[in-house]
Amino acid sequence: MADNVYDAIVIGSGISGGWAAKELTEKGLKTIMLERGKNIEHVKDYPSATKEAWDFPHRGERTQQMIKDYPVLKRDYPLNETNLDWWASDKDSPYTEIKRFDWFRGYHVGGRSLMWGRQSYRWSDLYFEENAKDGIAVDWPVRYADIEKWYDYVESFAGISGSKEGLLQLPDGQFLPPMDMNCVEKDVAARIKEHYKGKRPMIIGRTAHITAPHPGRQQCQFRDKCWVGCPFGGYFSTQSSTLPAAMKTGNLTVRPWAIVTKILYDKDKKRATGVEVLDGETMKTYEYFAKIIFLNASTLNSAWILMNSATDVWPDGLGSSSGELGHNLMDHHLGIGVGGIVEGYEDKYVFGRRANGVYVPRFRNFFGDKRDYIRGFGYQGGGGRAGWGHDVAEYSIGAEYKEAIAEPGVWSFGMGGFGEILPYHENKVTLDKTKKDKWGLNVLAIDCELKENEKKMRKDMLEDGKEMLEAAGVKNVGGYDGDGTPGRGIHEMGTARMGKDSKTSVLNKWNQVWDCMNVFVTDGSFMTSAACQNPSLTYMAFTARAADYAVNELKKGNL
Numbered sequence: 001m002a003d004n005v006y007d008a009i010v011i012g013s014g015i016s017g018g019w020a021a022k023e024l025t026e027k028g029l030k031t032i033m034l035e036r037g038k039n040i041e042h043v044k045d046y047p048s049a050t051k052e053a054w055d056f057p058h059r060g061e062r063t064q065q066m067i068k069d070y071p072v073l074k075r076d077y078p079l080n081e082t083n084l085d086w087w088a089s090d091k092d093s094p095y096t097e098i099k100r101f102d103w104f105r106g107y108h109v110g111g112r113s114l115m116w117g118r119q120s121y122r123w124s125d126l127y128f129e130e131n132a133k134d135g136i137a138v139d140w141p142v143r144y145a146d147i148e149k150w151y152d153y154v155e156s157f158a159g160i161s162g163s164k165e166g167l168l169q170l171p172d173g174q175f176l177p178p179m180d181m182n183c184v185e186k187d188v189a190a191r192i193k194e195h196y197k198g199k200r201p202m203i204i205g206r207t208a209h210i211t212a213p214h215p216g217r218q219q220c221q222f223r224d225k226c227w228v229g230c231p232f233g234g235y236f237s238t239q240s241s242t243l244p245a246a247m248k249t250g251n252l253t254v255r256p257w258a259i260v261t262k263i264l265y266d267k268d269k270k271r272a273t274g275v276e277v278l279d280g281e282t283m284k285t286y287e288y289f290a291k292i293i294f295l296n297a298s299t300l301n302s303a304w305i306l307m308n309s310a311t312d313v314w315p316d317g318l319g320s321s322s323g324e325l326g327h328n329l330m331d332h333h334l335g336i337g338v339g340g341i342v343e344g345y346e347d348k349y350v351f352g353r354r355a356n357g358v359y360v361p362r363f364r365n366f367f368g369d370k371r372d373y374i375r376g377f378g379y380q381g382g383g384g385r386a387g388w389g390h391d392v393a394e395y396s397i398g399a400e401y402k403e404a405i406a407e408p409g410v411w412s413f414g415m416g417g418f419g420e421i422l423p424y425h426e427n428k429v430t431l432d433k434t435k436k437d438k439w440g441l442n443v444l445a446i447d448c449e450l451k452e453n454e455k456k457m458r459k460d461m462l463e464d465g466k467e468m469l470e471a472a473g474v475k476n477v478g479g480y481d482g483d484g485t486p487g488r489g490i491h492e493m494g495t496a497r498m499g500k501d502s503k504t505s506v507l508n509k510w511n512q513v514w515d516c517m518n519v520f521v522t523d524g525s526f527m528t529s530a531a532c533q534n535p536s537l538t539y540m541a542f543t544a545r546a547a548d549y550a551v552n553e554l555k556k557g558n559l
Helices: 015-026 064-069 130-134 144-158 183-195 238-248 299-308 399-404 452-471 536-556
Strands: 008-011 031-034 252-255 258-266 271-279 285-289 292-295 336-342 358-360 377-385 411-420 428-436 442-447 475-481 516-521
Touching (some): 015 031, 015 238, 183 452, 258 285, 258 299, 258 516, 271 292, 271 516, 292 299, 336 377, 336 452, 411 452, 452 475
Parallel strands (some): 292 516
Antiparallel strands (some): 358 377
16 A cells, blocks of 8 residues: 555544544554644643643743733633643634634644543434424434434443433433532532422533543543643543554554645546645645545534635535535534522532533423523533632731631532524635635635524523522522623534535535535534534544444445
């Protein structure tokens, strides 16, 4: 086999790209995984994993220079001293905001699988059927029955801890033992359950942390330092999980600093033949060839690659025949939170640093509830106790002051909303041919906004949250409606949606590009709607399913 010829090419190495590489190599395909950024090796390249705040020059916080250098990243929590080089440079990789969109990216091996929030929830048919019922966008070409066994499959490998609850809107899975709620969370959850007669369940988060023996990895150590890399492999990432499995086969080649600029298309064979790559360090151009291609560069970058793969057959890009490529961009809208003080429990404290919280699944517009908007939202949050750094109003010096700060502060409880954004055709990305990045490539222009449906939903997100905490006996309950700018959820979805008809969708039910059947797209860009729960587990399931189908079709000679 020539150095540049493989059975399969995987573009991207994040959550879905890692899964594609694992599945394809384990099924015997010689595969190259192309990553546009640098390599990061498990454990070895986690320099901050054992550091505490005092080990950093600025206690891990942001500096004025960082704020100047990262005008987008500074808008939210990603800008900090502990893992700055894991976030893409705003200067090197700019984009055009026709309307404000906060795009936070990770350009390195592992991508955002190293920094993700790890909350992992299934979809039920209540979500897969909503587009059809609401007359929004297009119908999903699949239902829960098509995906259920693949959820089982990826959960069993990734290691998802959670509790079985029997909820129609949130199917149970193949769970490792759940993490525990603390005493305040248990009581708040019990009071909410009683008050709402079980219609607003509060459960422990379902999270990609192993809580029992799991092959090749150590259990979560409750350090809550996940986003600087876990040397124990306690949470699922490409580095801890899918990459070692793929490398074990002997069938995987990993190529960092490989910026895929286009997919090469043979119009006579009506198939893709490979990809063109720009070396991010040397600026040299290479070509790699394969029988099948899995595009997993992350939602917006996958859209960019497809659009940049324009030919005389499809001048708007590979997969553009339906007119939907780049459209229907979604995220989850955040920025709404509620919280208050919980009295009592002075003799109780928490143990460890649990990297998880509680979850309230969606309850609006389900089970007979009907609002003046469609779809809904969930909440994530939890209870905790203030540390020893609290102020003591009565004292500022002396023995009484020392004694007072030797005790922890009050208990509080808070939660934030995650709302669904509808798949509006006019929320889109296009190529901006007037602006280029560090490598001389045209950048994306993003035109996306919340509309009336989301704005109405946000009112309920705030008021329902307050009402629930007050019903649970939380005191001094307050709330805020902050920044709901798209992108802040870091759950970009859409732009290459799947569907039943090639005239209205980019992909078919197997994640194949209608216009080029040996190209599969299984990152967030395939999503036809967004639901309101974290989407990564769904990407994993669809990727494993598509890889299985692709290899079978390859063996049949159909690809």
